[in-house]
Amino acid sequence: MHRINLLSQRLANQIAAGEVVERPASVVKELLENSLDSGATRLDIDVEQGGVKLIRVRDNGSGIQKDDLALALSRHATSKITELADLESIGSLGFRGEALASISSVSRLSLQSLAAAASDGLAWQVQVEGQDMEAAVTPVSHPEGTTVEVRDLFFNTPARRKFLRTEKTEFGRIEETVKRLALSRFDVQFTLNHNKRSVHQLQAARSDFEKQRRVGLVCGPAFVENSVFVDMERAGLRLWGWVSLPTFSRSQADLQYFYVNGRIIRDKLVAHAIKQAYRDVLFHGRHPAYVLYLELSSAAVDVNVHPTKHEVRFRDSRLVHDFLFSALHKALAEVRPEDHIAASADAAEAPANQLQPGTSDDFYQMESQKPLTLSESGSVHQLSDYSRGAERGQYYQPSAQPRPQLDSLAKLYEADEEIPPLGYAIAQLHGIYILAQNKDGLIVVDMHAA
Structure with missing residues (x-):
């Protein structure tokens, strides 16, 4: 039977990395949360090859003091909490002190920072690799804030790297992570680049209109x-x-x-x-x-x-x-039903010359509901035009010759087969209700409650 041994720091960090660092998106999440906790109002994220080759996060937060740089890469080292009572009321996004240590154990990590409280105004850099956990601190030129670069993720754990998805899939997860955090902090500006191509530029939102606009962009x-x-x-x-x-x-x-x-x-x-x-x-x-x-x-x-x-x-x-x-x-x-067509009502109030058939505002380029048709007995003319027109606030002009439509509905009374209780659909109203007809008359059905 093997004796009980104390695990080395490197091995312990790699075990912890299995929980904290699942994929490149996990790295981005941890780094962005650290930046937000530092009081940053601007975050720039650069990603290459889906985050496997490079993840760089730069912020304008409070920065890290020179004496704390090396300590920041140690396990269970954090500035978020200091005593047990702090766990009862955690106000920060991070608090475990495991992220940087776990990330640095499975990548080549570089951390540059200029603390706002630094009296000498000098910035410092610390670099570590998964194979060597010894951190070396050197001076560097850097504006106030912090930049973290993570290169060659999982370079020393090929089994983990083998299970990563395609570049497109991994970047999609990173993008979703940025979107989630962008919706949590409207007051922070987010910039996301992939392979040196701009993907998202979300400006800080302070007014209600700007917040709603960010929600629309995301x-x-x-x-x-x-x-x-x-x-x-x-x-x-x-x-x-x-x-x-x-x-x-x-x-x-x-x-x-x-x-x-x-x-x-x-x-x-x-x-x-x-x-x-x-x-x-x-x-x-x-x-x-x-x-x-x-x-x-x-x-x-x-x-x-x-x-x-x-x-x-x-x-x-x-x-x-x-x-x-x-x-x-x-x-x-x-x-109320009018809430479902509020956009259409607003558009209908516009001058008539602005409501030309076939035109649409970018804000209404959503797929409209397909109109209903008669069952085996004919078709209702121009219903598709009505559906599209109602979606964009246009006026619907009824058919000039409704006789074929009425003739097809008259077959309801001539058919020998049993008529369904709700009859046959003949129209769709406001994208919410179905107008149907059976032998007893007309029926209006709420299609979302039926």
């Missing part, structure tokens, strides 16, 4: 146009943000961002509360889209659950669940 203009703003507060909890209308649902849960005190999380309790709020207005198998922010006392939530810090535990989970459900359920209950 989630798409269709989401902003088909969402309602929520802002409710009760029992020390505040929920605000944007939730999609029931008509704007997704086939997968890929447009869902939920933040607790500025930290994006994935929590079953939160997901269940939101799903229950949409239960009566959403088709089975469809998913809502939302960008929501929950604010509460830091002592009421525990973020020290997992190394990735994606999971949290609430002190009073029932209170949080009920608050989320009631707030969203109330907001959705107040949605």
Whole structure:
């Protein structure tokens, strides 16, 4: 039987890296969170070959003192907390002190920084490689703030590198990480470049209009146009943000961002509360889209659950669940059909000469709902034009010769087969209702509640 040995620092760091550094996107997340904790208002991210060759993050934060540079690369070394009581009310994104040590153990890392409090005004650099954990500090020219360069990720752990996806896939994950953090901090400017090509330039947003504009840039203009703003507060909890209308649902849960005190999380309790709020207005198998922010006392939530810090535990989970459900359920209950066509109404108020057929504003270049047609008995003329026109606020001109349409509907009374209870669809109203006809008359069906 083998004797018990104390693991070396290098081996311990590589074991920890297996939890903290899963892929290049994990590195970007940890570095950006450190920059945000330092008070940075501008973040520049440069990536090459999906983050495998190079990840560079530069900020204008408070910087790191010379004497702390080498210590910053040690495990469990952090400036975020100092004593056990600090774990009860964590206000920073990072606090474990494992990120830089884990990253440096599986890459070639260079850290340059000029501290705002440096009396001599000199910047310093520390470089380490996975094979050699000894840090050497040298002077360097650098503006106030910090730059971290991570090169050749997983160069000394080929098994980990072999399981990475394609360059496009890995960069897609990095881009999603930047988007998540950009939605959490509207006051920070984000710039993302891939292979020396600009991908995103998100300016700092301070006004409500600028915040909504950033949401549109990250989630798409269709989401902003088909969402309602929520802002409710009760029992020390505040929920605000944007939730999609029931008509704007997704086939997968890929447009869902939920933040607790500025930290994006994935929590079953939160997901269940939101799903229950949409239960009566959403088709089975469809998913809502939302960008929501929950604010509460830091002592009421525990973020020290997992190394990735994606999971949290609430002190009073029932209170949080009920608050989320009631707030969203109330907001959705107040949605009226006119809210679904608000964009169309705004466009309809424009001068008639601006509503030319075939024209569209970039903000409305979303795919409109396909119109309904008669079943085996003919077609309703110009319904597709109506659907597209209503989407953009244009006026629909009815057919000049409705006789063929009426003749086809008359066949309902001549057919021998049994007519369905809801009859046959003959039109779609406002993209929300179905107008159908059976032997008893006309029926209006709410297609999202049926």
